[in-house]
Amino acid sequence: MDPRIFATVFVTVFVAELGDKTQLATLLFSADRPASRWTVFVASASALVLAAGIGVLAGGWLAQHVSPRHLKLLAGAGFMVIGAWTLRSAFTA
Template sequence: MLSTFTTVFVAELGDKTQLATLLLSAQSGQPLLVFIGAAFALICSSLVGVLVGQWLSKILPPERLEQMAGVLMVGLGLWLGFQALQSLIQHSI
């Protein structure tokens, strides 16, 4: 449980979700409602991840899941890096 908390907590720091929550809280003036909504959204998205992970673990060996997760993370990193590069290029022109 501690490793899951630490992994998710660190992964969520400074991401788009946290920035969106910050902006929603500032705009709405109701930080408690924003917190409740954001917490519920994270719970729901985590539930989807847990259910899909459980289903995949029944049909794929652990090594294959690790490979797929690695490819997905590298792919997401490249995609986000490409988006950031495009944004920098557009803003510098």
């Protein structure tokens, strides 16, 4: 395992998840009195692991069929579209 890649992926995903709707949903479930915090933690952690696994499998499959350059361009364009949409919604609200 490459520690530099591990650290890069960990920090990127950790920062991306802070304040995300996933974290807020987990916070709300945890604040619910009848819910066990341990159950909420295990369920949300399992869901994130499964989602990451799907992402890794899909990325591996895509890498076999699409060049890395095109994947980077597509990902960058996707983030730009999401950013523009977010800015637009902030100004039109």
